[in-house]
Amino acid sequence: MTLTNLTPAFLDTDPDIALFRVLRDDGTADPNTDPALPSALLWRGYREMRRLRLIDARMVLLQRQGRIGFYGACTGQEAVPIATGLAVEKDDWVFPALREQSVMLVRGFPLTKFLAQVFGNSGDVLKGRQMPSHHSGREVNQVAWSSCIGPQIPQAVGAAWAMKLKKDKNAAIGFLGDGATSQPDFHSAMNFAGVFNVPCVIVCQNNHWSISVPTERQTASKTIAVKGRAYGVPSVRVDGNDLLAVYKVLADALARAKDGKGPTFVEAVTYRIGAHSTSDDPTRYRSDAEVESWKKKDPLDRLRAYMLHRGLLDAAADAKLEEELTAEIGAAVNEVENLPLPARESIFEDVYAKLPWNLEEQKGELLKLSPAPPHS
Numbered sequence: 001m002t003l004t005n006l007t008p009a010f011l012d013t014d015p016d017i018a019l020f021r022v023l024r025d026d027g028t029a030d031p032n033t034d035p036a037l038p039s040a041l042l043w044r045g046y047r048e049m050r051r052l053r054l055i056d057a058r059m060v061l062l063q064r065q066g067r068i069g070f071y072g073a074c075t076g077q078e079a080v081p082i083a084t085g086l087a088v089e090k091d092d093w094v095f096p097a098l099r100e101q102s103v104m105l106v107r108g109f110p111l112t113k114f115l116a117q118v119f120g121n122s123g124d125v126l127k128g129r130q131m132p133s134h135h136s137g138r139e140v141n142q143v144a145w146s147s148c149i150g151p152q153i154p155q156a157v158g159a160a161w162a163m164k165l166k167k168d169k170n171a172a173i174g175f176l177g178d179g180a181t182s183q184p185d186f187h188s189a190m191n192f193a194g195v196f197n198v199p200c201v202i203v204c205q206n207n208h209w210s211i212s213v214p215t216e217r218q219t220a221s222k223t224i225a226v227k228g229r230a231y232g233v234p235s236v237r238v239d240g241n242d243l244l245a246v247y248k249v250l251a252d253a254l255a256r257a258k259d260g261k262g263p264t265f266v267e268a269v270t271y272r273i274g275a276h277s278t279s280d281d282p283t284r285y286r287s288d289a290e291v292e293s294w295k296k297k298d299p300l301d302r303l304r305a306y307m308l309h310r311g312l313l314d315a316a317a318d319a320k321l322e323e324e325l326t327a328e329i330g331a332a333v334n335e336v337e338n339l340p341l342p343a344r345e346s347i348f349e350d351v352y353a354k355l356p357w358n359l360e361e362q363k364g365e366l367l368k369l370s371p372a373p374p375h376s
Contacts, residue, residue: 015225015235015236015237016223016225016226016228016229016235016236016237016265016267017222017223017225017226017237018237019237019238019239019269020033020236020237020238020239020245020248020249021033021238021239021242021245022034022035022239022242022244022245022248023239023242023243023244023245023302023303023305023306026305026309027302027305027306027308027309028306028309029244029306033245033248034244035244035247035248035251037244037247039310039312041086042303042306042307042310042312043307043312043313044086045082045083045086045243045247045303046303046304046307046313047321047325048082048085048086048102048105048106049078049079049082049243049299049300049303050300050321050322050325051105051325051328051329052074052078052081052082052102052105053075053078053300054322054325054326054329055102055111055329056071056073056074056075056274057073057075058329058330058333059071059073059118060073060274060278062333063278064278067337068118068119068132069120069132070131070132070133070277070278070279071118071132071133071277071278072098072099072133072276072277072278073274073275073277073278074099074102075272075273075274076207076241076270076271076272076273076274076294076295076298076299077099077205077207077240077270077271077272077273077299078102078299078300079240079241079242079243079246079268079270079299079303080099080100080203080205080240080246080268080270081096081099081100081101081102081103081106082102082103082106082243083243083246083247083250084100084103084106084173084203084246084250085102085103085104085105085106085107086106086247087247087250087251087254088103088107088173088250088254089170089254090107090141091141091168091170092141092170092171092172092173092254093141093142093143093156093159093170093171093172093173094107094140094141094142094143094172094173095142095143095145095152095153095155095156095159095172095173095174095175096135096142096143096145096152096175097145097149097152097175097176097177097180097205098133098145098177098277099177099205099207099272100145100175100205101114101133101135101145103142104135104136104137104140104142107140107141107142108140109137109139109140109142111328111329111332112332112335112336113125113137114135115332115333115336116336116339117130117132117133117134117135117136118132118133119336119337119339120132120342121336121339121340121341121342122339122340122341122342122343123336123339124342125137125138126144127342127346127349127350128341128342129347130144131147134146134147143155145175149176149177149179149180149183150176150180150183150184150185150186151185152174152175152176153174153176153180153185153186153189153190153202154185154188154189154192155174156172156173156174156189156200156202157172157174157189157192157193157198157200157202157263158192159172159200160172160193160198160199160200160257160263161192161196161198163198163199164196164197164198164199169258170199170258171199171200171201171254171257171258172198172199172200172201173200173201173202173203173250173254174189174200174201174202174203175202175203175204175205176202176203176204176205177204177205177206177207177210178204178205178206178207178208178209178210178215178218178219178224179210179211179213179218180204180210181204181218181219181224181227182210182218182219187231189202190202190227190228190230190231190233190265191231193231193233193262193263194231194232194233194262194263195232197261197262197263198257198262198263199257199258199260199262199263200257200263201250201253201254201257201263201264201266202233202263202264202265202266203250203266203268204224204225204265204266204267204268205240205268205270206224206240206267206268206269206270207240207270207271207272208271208272209272209276209282209285209286211276211280212276212280212282212284212285214286223237223267224237224267225237225265225266225267227265228265231265233262233263233264233265234262234263234264234265235264235265235266235267236249236253236264236265236266236267237266237267237269238266238267238268238269239268239269240268240269240270240299241269241270241271241297241298241299241302242299242302243299243302243303244303244306246268249266250266253266270299271294271297273291273294273295273298304318341374344366344367344371344372345363345366345367348362348363
């Protein structure tokens with residue numbers, strides 16, 4: 001990919017100022033930018049977006065019922081993680097922020113194991129040690145994000161640097177929100193990526209709110225994408241509520257990285273419809289009118305309109321899909337919620353190949369104690 005390939009989509013020739021789009025408001029696609037995705041891939045993208053919307057709704061409900069402790073929903077931002085999951089290849093590495101955990105589901109990570117990381121029980125591959133909803137999975141090359149905003153960006157760039165040194169033909173993709181551009185990690189990572197020309201794609205989901213701080217309080221730049229110019233990193237601004245546009249930009253950027261042409265910085269312009277997390281009340285800092293205006297740009301509704309226009313979907317098929325996905329999620333929740341807590345002796349595992357004597361003593365003392373009572 002060269003950024004000039006994207007020029008016809010823009011009103012001017014600066015891809016870090018203008019906005020790359022494919023889907024039109026009437027449900028059709030712009031023929032000048034349409035990546036012409038196969039019907040099977042479109043259907044898969046739509047299914048994954050529908051599933052994610054339903055998973056998030058169910059998890060928020062469980063949190064309100066006290067059955068899980070914390071969750072950060074992706075509502076309104078589904079196009080970016082789902083497009084990413086469709087665009088990356090098996091050996092690529094993903095370094096998510098708060099709202100990209102679902103990339104691993106698209107890559108084949110089992111739903112039950114995904115939900116077990118929310119519950120933090122014995123079904124969790126992380127053995128309940130991670131913060132809730134900080135998903136990761138070695139089997140799909142996805143690293144957990146950090147509650148300390150920003151460190152996954154230099155991690156992604158560092159992994160890409162290792163790939164370059166090893167002459168691997170894969171890439172790393174790292175995510176951040178608009179608020180993370182105020183962190184030193186972002187600037188260090190961008191500078192390193194540009195100087196060393198690493199095979200990395202850095203994606204900022206600009207959802208307009210860094211918890212309660214609006215984007216205009218984060219930066220005086222005309223766009224976030226334009227920041228890439230300072231570091232010599234080719235940058236592009238894309239409609240983050242347009243699955244086709246996001247897929248096109250990310251697929252081209254990943255191909256560019258693997259072709260030895262270095263990093264790309266992507267600003268995906270989107271909006272967080274719901275709360276920052278289940279610990280947040282967005283009505284305290286933004287208006288209902290703003291939220292309603294962005295609901296009209298819902299990425300799921302826009303893809304649905306396109307699928308209907310293409311004859312790939314109808315009301316009956318959509319209703320059947322929702323029924324199937326609801327049943328799938330319900331069954332997974334029932335299976336996972338009934339699993340026991342991680343074995344208490346597991347806290348001594350995974351650090352030492354052979355436990356030192358003092359930890360062996362502590363483990364023995366622990367096992368002499370009565371088990372802790374269940375949470376219920």
